[in-house]
Amino acid sequence: MITYGDLRRWDAAQLATAGDVFRADLTTLERARDTLETETVPGSWDGLSKKAAEGRRDVLLSRMNAHLEEITDFERIVFAQQAVVARIVEDVAAIDTTAAQQQFEVGSTGTVTDVAPSREFTSIPAAEQYGEERVRLRDALVARIERALDDAFAVDSALVQGRPSCVFNADEPSGIVDPQVEREWSQMSEAERRAAAEAMAEDLAEQLGIEDFEVVIEDLEDKDGDGDDDDPDTNSYGSWNNGDRVLRLDVNDLDDPSVVIDTIAHEMRHADQHQAVDDLNAPWFGQDEDIDLPPGATLDDVRDWDENFDDYIDSDPDFDAYWNQPVEVDARDFGGDYLDDYDVDDLDEHREG
Amino acid sequence: MTYALNASDMARAAGAAGDASAEVRGADSAAAYSALAAGLPGSTTADLSGDLSDAMTTGISGLSDDLASFGENLQRTADDGVAIDEASGGIFNLTRYILTGQ
Numbered sequence: 322m323i324t325y326g327d328l329r330r331w332d333a334a335q336l337a338t339a340g341d342v343f344r345a346d347l348t349t350l351e352r353a354r355d356t357l358e359t360e361t362v363p364g365s366w367d368g369l370s371k372k373a374a375e376g377r378r379d380v381l382l383s384r385m386n387a388h389l390e391e392i393t394d395f396e397r398i399v400f401a402q403q404a405v406v407a408r409i410v411e412d413v414a415a416i417d418t419t420a421a422q423q424q425f426e427v428g429s430t431g432t433v434t435d436v437a438p439s440r441e442f443t444s445i446p447a448a449e450q451y452g453e454e455r456v457r458l459r460d461a462l463v464a465r466i467e468r469a470l471d472d473a474f475a476v477d478s479a480l481v482q483g484r485p486s487c488v489f490n491a492d493e494p495s496g497i498v499d500p501q502v503e504r505e506w507s508q509m510s511e512a513e514r515r516a517a518a519e520a521m522a523e524d525l526a527e528q529l530g531i532e533d534f535e536v537v538i539e540d541l542e543d544k545d546g547d548g549d550d551d552d553p554d555t556n557s558y559g560s561w562n563n564g565d566r567v568l569r570l571d572v573n574d575l576d577d578p579s580v581v582i583d584t585i586a587h588e589m590r591h592a593d594q595h596q597a598v599d600d601l602n603a604p605w606f607g608q609d610e611d612i613d614l615p616p617g618a619t620l621d622d623v624r625d626w627d628e629n630f631d632d633y634i635d636s637d638p639d640f641d642a643y644w645n646q647p648v649e650v651d652a653r654d655f656g657g658d659y660l661d662d663y664d665v666d667d668l669d670e671h672r673e674g
Numbered sequence: 675m676t677y678a679l680n681a682s683d684m685a686r687a688a689g690a691a692g693d694a695s696a697e698v699r700g701a702d703s704a705a706a707y708s709a710l711a712a713g714l715p716g717s718t719t720a721d722l723s724g725d726l727s728d729a730m731t732t733g734i735s736g737l738s739d740d741l742a743s744f745g746e747n748l749q750r751t752a753d754d755g756v757a758i759d760e761a762s763g764g765i766f767n768l769t770r771y772i773l774t775g776q
Contacts, residue, residue, distance in 0.1 A: 327716025335713025342706035349701040353694040357741065360690035361748065363683035370751055377744055384737060385698075392703065399710070406713065477717040480710070484719075484726060494725040500718045 322503060323473050325466055326429025329417070331473070333407035336399055343396035347389065354385045391485040398483040402476045409476070412469045416462060423458050431466045433459050474501045482664065496657035498579035501665035506578035513672065514575050518585060520671040522568055525589045525659075530613065531596060534566040541571040555636060559584040561591040568592070582663050587656030590615070594648055597623045598630060622651065684752030691745030699738040702731040 362374050420427045424437035435455055442448035477500040484494075506514065519536045526534060541557035542550045558580055559570045568588050574580040593615040600612040601623050612623060625647040636643040643649060707727035711720040 323716040330715045332713045335709045339706040339709035339713070342709065343703055346701035346703045346706070349697050353697040353701075353741075356690050356694045356697075361687045361694070361744070363680065363687050365678060365680040365683045366687075367678040374744075374748065374751070377747075381737070381740060381744060388733070388737070399706075473717070477714065477719050480714075480717075480719040481722065484722065485730065494722050494729065497718065497722065503718075 322507065323470065323477060323500070324429055325413070325427060325431035325470065328409060328413045328469060328473055329429075331406055331410050331413075333403055333410055336403040336406055340396060340399050340403060343392060343399065347392055347396065350385065350389055350392070354382065354389065357385070358382055388485075395483055395485050398479055402479055405472060405476050409469055409472050412465065412472075416465050416469065419465075420462055423462075425459060425462055427462065427466065431463075431470065433462050433466070435459060470504075474504050477501075478665065496579070496583060496660050498582065498660060499664045502578055502582075502663060502668050505665060505668055506581075507576075509672075511575060514581070516674065517668065517671045518570060518575070518581055520674050521582065521667075522585050522589060524671060525586060526592070529589060529593045529596075529615065531589065531592045534568060534592065536568050536570070538570045538572050538575065540573065541569060542573055552637075559588050561588040561595075563592065563595040566592075578668075579660060583656040583660045585656075586659035587652045590652040590655040591648065594623075594626045594651065595630070598627045601627055617655075618651070622647070626651070679752070681752050684748055688745045688749035688752060691741055691748055695738045695741035695745060698734060698741060702734040703727070704731055 357378060361378055362371060366374075417427060420433070424435070426434045426436045428434065437455070440451065442451065481497060481500055509517070515538055518538065522534075522536045526532070540546075541559070542552075544551055556574075557571050558574055559568065561568055568585070570581065570584060570588075574584070597612060597615055597618065612620065614620065614623065629647045633648070634642045634646050704727045707723040707730070711723035714720050
């Protein structure tokens with residue numbers, strides 16, 4: 322997470338450099354795109370092979386245009402944040418200057434320490450007045466530091482949320498927690514985290530049409546309660562039990578918002594998978610079209626899940642088989658996408674319950 | 675369905691696809707991601723920049739390869755067209771010789 326010490330090393334000029342590189346690359350890509358569009362299928366050519374070449378060219382053009390669009394969008398975000406970073410850098414320098422002038426020291430974690438030499442006073446009121454003034458100056462510095470950090474997390478959040486999705490490559494980094502969410506979560510108590518997690522699950526359940534379930538946050542690493550990890554080789558983030566309709570979350574992961582958010586979405590997706598499979602097998606449905614498909618799923622997916630639940634593979638002893646079975650792949654994608662889209666407004670909504 | 679092909683036009687088209695492939699290869703924005711990481715130490719953006727850069731380089735490289743392959747196919751079509759022209763020309767000459775003796 323970003324610290325005040327990090328902000329002392331932030332550099333708006335590097336964002337300007339990044340913007341310049343993106344713009345130069347965009348120009349190059351646009352030129353290549355135009356060449357592809359106008360020069361690679363001659364007008365003198367005719368016949369079936371020309372049609373095939375035009376089809377192939379159009380697929381390539383589509384990929385290039387999608388890439389150009391996402392890089393253009395990201396370059397705009399980088400450009401917009403450049404000015405904010407420049408202001409943050411100025412603010413931090415000004416805070417450090419003020420702190421030095423007022424005989425305070427600001428640590429790399431943002432803690433403010435009074436380093437003024439001790440003084441002697443001739444009266445208690447004078448000493449009290451001096452003490453109050455020092456507290457006021459300290460608090461003013463703390464407020465400025467907080468504002469600089471707020472701005473910095475907003476910059477980071479904008480860049481993370483707006484990052485290119487690498488349209489022509491499936492290896493893009495995904496399942497990333499929003500920096501503002503991470504920061505806010507770190508400042509919440511355990512009770513607040515539990516409440517937000519429950520509200521998050523209920524919100525998702527409402528979106529997915531899942532009713533009558535319970536959220537239980539407990540120690541999933543030590544189920545027998547003997548104080549030792551039941552299986553040190555594995556980490557139990559959470560589970561969905563369709564029999565008792567309980568979403569279980571591991572209390573040991575409650576301090577990590579990326580795990581909590583991803584796990585809740587992942588397990589609620591399992592609940593939705595079960596619901597769709599139950600619909601598929603319900604005698605009163607009769608028509609496959611009547612099934613309320615989970616978001617992004619097809620009827621074939623539901624049929625795959627149906628077979629998969631009949632032969633569900635546990636992570637022990639074959640972790641790879643567990644990892645690659647259809648219901649886990651789908652739930653993992655859903656959890657990662659939900660986490661990617663989850664921002665501080667969502668968290669604030671879930672904190673309100 | 676008609677069929678027409680000008681070999682030199684096709685060779686030019688293949689060259690254009692090759693040029694596009696070469697241009698694209700250099701536009702992976704790796705330096706931009708490095709600059710973001712350098713400018714924002716401690717941020718999630720900086721943490722992600724390496725993976726983003728790798729993903730982009732892989733994607734751009736794949737696109738460049740596909741453009742090159744497209745160009746090679748165009749060149750092959752041009753070569754095949756010339757061969758067909760030459761073959762059909764030979765048949766035409768043979769037919770004319772049989773019919774006219776010239």
